[in-house]
Structures are given as structure tokens and as C-alpha cells.
Amino acid sequence: MNCMNCGAAVSGAQVCPVCGFDLGVQRKALQLSVLYYNQGLDKAEIRDLSGAIDLLKQSLRYNKLNIPARNLLGLVYFETGEAVAALSEWIISKNILPEQNMATEYIQKLQAEPAKLDMINQTIKKYNTALKCCREGNEDVAAIQLKKILNQNPKLIKGCHLLALIYLKREEYEKARKILKKAMRIDKTNSTSLRFLKEVDEQTGTVTSLEPRRFFKSRKGELAQEEPMENMTVIQTPTFRESSVAATLLNIGLGLVVGGLVVWFLVVPSLKQGINRGANEKIVEYSNTMASQETQITDLKRQIEESDNTVASAQQQISEAGEKTAAYENLIKAFSAYNSEKYDQAAKALEGMNTELLSVDAKAVYDKIYGNIQTTMFKQLLKDGQESFDNADYVTAIDKLSKAKEMNADDFTVLNLLAHSYRYAGDTQNAIANFQEIISKFPKTKRAASAQNFIKQLGGTTGDTTTEDTGNDDGEDIGDDTTGGVPDGE
Known part of the structure; x- marks a missing residue:
């Protein structure tokens, strides 16, 4: 045994010699794990699988390294038709103890029959589909699917329970009783099976017998088949023979008529009923198949939509990450x-x-650098905007000058160039807005008067902008108003 605190090997000591950890609780947990394992083994031997699962889980709760308990739990899961849960337990057991472990043999046997393993996986998927159909109200499709599942995997107790539940809803209590008795033969003390059987007994008024039926051959029939006594005399009744040809022909005719009537009234209706019944069964089967396929198509569409959403989300995250990296x-x-x-x-x-x-x-x-070089950035943006304007690249000029305006919205050169860039780009609304801003910020100046003239050319209206010739005015920055002019840009 190893100390659970430091991992040091200890023998019979009550205290770990390395770290001083009290080993009494650990020993008690290991003893309880062995006790629950033995009780679970006893339950499994009498096919009390539900009780065995509970006890083995309790054993692993006290000691997760209990390899025999984990392997036995996998076997019990496999016996109840849950191969996936069984395989999970065996894989965990193999990872804990790679050498001399029975779980390795169980896994190899299961993997040696890929067809059987694939069939079990398919039955589990079909069971999930049937369960979904039940939740959506398609009990008929679910019942057909569950019958196929139980033919392929008869030990799947969950499938038996779901099919019995469908029968109970339909009030087909004898069918429910039959499928529940089949489940009880696999797991004798399953609480769900017992609860459903109790419901069947209450509805039918009869108690379900779980004892196997025994048939005894009667000797009464055998005594009647004794060899006849040799001394018994057999008396034969005389036969009547017709000697008239007309009577013979009459009898033949009557026989033909009677035979025809029998065929017409008995055989033909029976054949018609058989044909109609077969056609109805085919129609029901095709309808169920179509309903099942529609359910699968809906599920596939939902999966495709989820995949598309996942891809879109991933692409958005990649794009945001790229932008963040660039920043x-x-x-x-x-x-x-x-x-x-x-x-x-x-x-x-x-x-x-x-x-x-x-x-x-x-x-x-960023704020520190931006605050120190804001003037440099403003001058660079104004310079780039001026060059773009001179090159008639008004889109770039608008972009650069708009950024410069965000830094200093009171600079006349920026406002003037931006207004004319919008004007030459055909954006009349923004051009008028920027000219109006010049009028508001430089009222009663030649700048305002020039801006007012351009607003009038663009079809806009302005307020009073009486010009005052101030000494510090930079003067008119726009050329001939009638030709549109090119701003000097200061």
C-alpha cells in the first residue's frame, strides 16, 4: 500500500514513516472498497445487475484503483446492453494497470468483432433517435424503431423500458407485460421494470408471475394411441354405388357449382382481405420510414447549421485576433x-x-505617445490630405482630413480642404455641413463669405455672414467662385 498523502510505500504501519500521515482512514476506505466489491460480485452472480452496479460504484468511490471492481462493473454494463459504458470502464482499468489486466482481454475480444461493435453503436444511436421521436409525439415510429433495436441488441434494458412505456400509453398492457418480463430476466431487481410491472398489474387486475412456466406431457393422449387389440373385429358399413350415368353427371355438376360458390363467397373475399391487409401494412411501413427519414434530415440540417455557426464564430474570432495583433x-x-x-x-x-x-x-x-506627437500627427494628416486633394484623390483626401479634423476641429485649412473635397466628390450634404461650420467658427470674415457663396452654388441656405475686414484675417483662400476654384490650403 502507498501513502495517499506522499505516495511512499508503507506496510503495516498506522502512520506514514515519511510524512507522518495517519493511515487509519485510508485502510478503512480500502477495506470498505473490498467489502462493496464482494457484495457486488454476489449480486451479479444472481443477476441482480442494478444492485451490483450500485455496489460496484460505491466500491470505486472508496478506491478508484480497485481493478477487479472496475472490470466487473464493465461486465455488468455490457450485460445490460450498454457497451459504451463497459468499454469506458475497461479502458480506464487498462490505463491504471497496463500489464496482466483482464480488461485488455475484454477490449481485444470486443475489438475483434468490429461488426458486432458497430451494430451495438448503431442500436444506441437508434435508441436516441427513438427517444427523440417519443419526445416529439411520434410514438408509432419510436415503437417500430425500438422493436428493430431489441432484435439486434436484446439486452438493452433501456430499450425495453421505453417500448413498455409506449405500450402503457397505448393501454396495450399485455404487450407491456411481455417486454417487461423479458427485461426482468436480464436484471431481476431493476426498479424501473418493477415500477412499470406494478402499473400493469394495477390496470389489468392480475399479478404478473415472474416464475418460468413448466410444461408436463400428459399421458392421457398416449394411452388413446395404444395398438388396437388383435381380437377386435372391424365392421365396415356397406358403400352406396350409383349405377346411373345421369346421376353421376348430376353429382359432378352440383359439385362444380358448390365448389364455385365456395370459391366466390369464401376464398375470393379472403384473398382480397389478405391483399388489402398487405397493402395497408406496406403503406404504414413506408409512412414510418418516411417519418424516420424526415427526423434524420431535420437532425442533419440542425447539425449543419450548428457547424456553420461554429465556423462563422471561429472566423470572427480569427479576424478580431488579427486586428488586435495588428494594433x-x-x-x-x-x-x-x-x-x-x-x-x-x-x-x-x-x-x-x-x-x-x-x-x-x-x-x-498609446495615450502618452499620442499626446506627445499629436501635433506631428495632425501636420502629417493635413499634409497627406493636401497632397491627395492636389492629385484629385478626393476619397483619400476626405479620409486624411477627417482624421485631422478629429484632432483639431478649429483649423480653417482642414475645414476648407475637407469641404471642397466633399464638393468635388459629389457629396453635397457633407460639403454644405463643412462650409456651414466655417461660417460658424469664422463669422463675419472673408472666409465665411466665401463659404456662403459655395453653399449657394450647392443649393444650400445660410444665415447672415456680414464680412468685417479685420487686420489679422488671412483673406480669401478660394479662387474664382464662379468656376469652383481650388483652395490654397494655407
């Missing part, structure tokens, strides 16, 4: 350029960065 890479580049006093490169690295993807600490670094 951190740009932040690292900006930090490196900032430390090297290359503020232009740092500004380009920070331009357009999604700060929502950064952590709290990374956001603090």
Missing part, C-alpha cells in the same frame, strides 16, 4: 519610433489604430 504591432512600432525621436514614423504607426482592442496598460502607452 499591438503598430503600437510597438510607434513606441520604438517615439523613443528614437522619429515622430513622423510614430505618427504614421498610430494613425487609424483601433484603441478599443488595446488593454488598459497598452492604452496608457
Whole structure:
């Protein structure tokens, strides 16, 4: 035995010589595990499988390394038709004790018959399908499916219980009694089987006998078949013979008529009923098959939708991870350029960065760099916007100048270039909005008057913008109003 605290080997000591752990509780747990294993073995020998499963689980609860108990639990599971649970217990047992373990032999025997293993797996899948049909109200399809399952895997007690439950709902109590007695022959003390049998007995008023029937041959029939006595005289009655040909023909005719009537009134209706019954059975079978296939198709569609959702979620996570990685890479580049006093490169690295993807600490670094190089970034964006405007790339100019406006919304050059970029790009609404902003921020100046003229050209309206010639005014920045002009950009 090994100490459960430190793993040191101990013999008969009550205290671990290495760590001083009290071994009394551990020894008591091991003894209880052996006791429950022996009781479970006794239950299994008398086919009390439910009781055996409970006791063996209790044994493993006290000692999970009890290999005989785990192997026996797998055998009991396999006997109740649950091959998957049995295989799980044997695999755990083999991992605990790889050498000289009966679980290895059980697994090899099960794997040596792949057809049987596949059949068991199919029956379990069909059972789950039948259970789903019951929950959806398709008891007829479930009953047909369960009958096929029990023909392939007759030891599946759960299948017997579900089929019996369907019979109880239909009030077919004798069929339910028959299938429950079959389940009781596999597991004599199964609580579910006993509960269902009690319900059958209460509904029918008869007590179900679980004892096997015994048939005895009667000797009465054998005595009647004794050889006849040799001295018995057999008297034969005289036969009547017709000598008239007409009478013979009459009898033949009457026989034919009677035979025809018998065929017409007895044989033909019976044949018709047989044909109709067979056709009805085929129709029911095809209907059940179609219902089962529709259920499988619905299940497959649901699985496909779940797979599509999983793929979409994974792609979204990959995309978000890529964006987050790009944000951190740009932040690292900006930090490196900032430390090297290359503020232009740092500004380009920070331009357009999604700060929502950064952590709290990374956001603090971004705010520090951004605050120190904001002016540089503003000048770079204004320069790029001016160049794009001069090259008639108004989409890029709008993008750059909009970002510059976010940094400094009071700069006339930015507002002026942005308004004309929108004007040349055909976005009249945004162009008027930016011209109106110039009027609001530079009222009663030539700038405001020029902006008002362009608003009128674009079909907009403005308020009073009387021009005052102030000494510090930069003057008109727009060319000929009638031709549209090109802004100087200051």
C-alpha cells in the first residue's frame, strides 16, 4: 500500500514513516472498497445487475484503483446492453494497470468483432433517435424503431423500458407485460421494470408471475394411441354405388357449382382481405420510414447549421485576433519610433489604430505617445490630405482630413480642404455641413463669405455672414467662385 498523502510505500504501519500521515482512514476506505466489491460480485452472480452496479460504484468511490471492481462493473454494463459504458470502464482499468489486466482481454475480444461493435453503436444511436421521436409525439415510429433495436441488441434494458412505456400509453398492457418480463430476466431487481410491472398489474387486475412456466406431457393422449387389440373385429358399413350415368353427371355438376360458390363467397373475399391487409401494412411501413427519414434530415440540417455557426464564430474570432495583433504591432512600432525621436514614423504607426482592442496598460502607452506627437500627427494628416486633394484623390483626401479634423476641429485649412473635397466628390450634404461650420467658427470674415457663396452654388441656405475686414484675417483662400476654384490650403 502507498501513502495517499506522499505516495511512499508503507506496510503495516498506522502512520506514514515519511510524512507522518495517519493511515487509519485510508485502510478503512480500502477495506470498505473490498467489502462493496464482494457484495457486488454476489449480486451479479444472481443477476441482480442494478444492485451490483450500485455496489460496484460505491466500491470505486472508496478506491478508484480497485481493478477487479472496475472490470466487473464493465461486465455488468455490457450485460445490460450498454457497451459504451463497459468499454469506458475497461479502458480506464487498462490505463491504471497496463500489464496482466483482464480488461485488455475484454477490449481485444470486443475489438475483434468490429461488426458486432458497430451494430451495438448503431442500436444506441437508434435508441436516441427513438427517444427523440417519443419526445416529439411520434410514438408509432419510436415503437417500430425500438422493436428493430431489441432484435439486434436484446439486452438493452433501456430499450425495453421505453417500448413498455409506449405500450402503457397505448393501454396495450399485455404487450407491456411481455417486454417487461423479458427485461426482468436480464436484471431481476431493476426498479424501473418493477415500477412499470406494478402499473400493469394495477390496470389489468392480475399479478404478473415472474416464475418460468413448466410444461408436463400428459399421458392421457398416449394411452388413446395404444395398438388396437388383435381380437377386435372391424365392421365396415356397406358403400352406396350409383349405377346411373345421369346421376353421376348430376353429382359432378352440383359439385362444380358448390365448389364455385365456395370459391366466390369464401376464398375470393379472403384473398382480397389478405391483399388489402398487405397493402395497408406496406403503406404504414413506408409512412414510418418516411417519418424516420424526415427526423434524420431535420437532425442533419440542425447539425449543419450548428457547424456553420461554429465556423462563422471561429472566423470572427480569427479576424478580431488579427486586428488586435495588428494594433499591438503598430503600437510597438510607434513606441520604438517615439523613443528614437522619429515622430513622423510614430505618427504614421498610430494613425487609424483601433484603441478599443488595446488593454488598459497598452492604452496608457498609446495615450502618452499620442499626446506627445499629436501635433506631428495632425501636420502629417493635413499634409497627406493636401497632397491627395492636389492629385484629385478626393476619397483619400476626405479620409486624411477627417482624421485631422478629429484632432483639431478649429483649423480653417482642414475645414476648407475637407469641404471642397466633399464638393468635388459629389457629396453635397457633407460639403454644405463643412462650409456651414466655417461660417460658424469664422463669422463675419472673408472666409465665411466665401463659404456662403459655395453653399449657394450647392443649393444650400445660410444665415447672415456680414464680412468685417479685420487686420489679422488671412483673406480669401478660394479662387474664382464662379468656376469652383481650388483652395490654397494655407
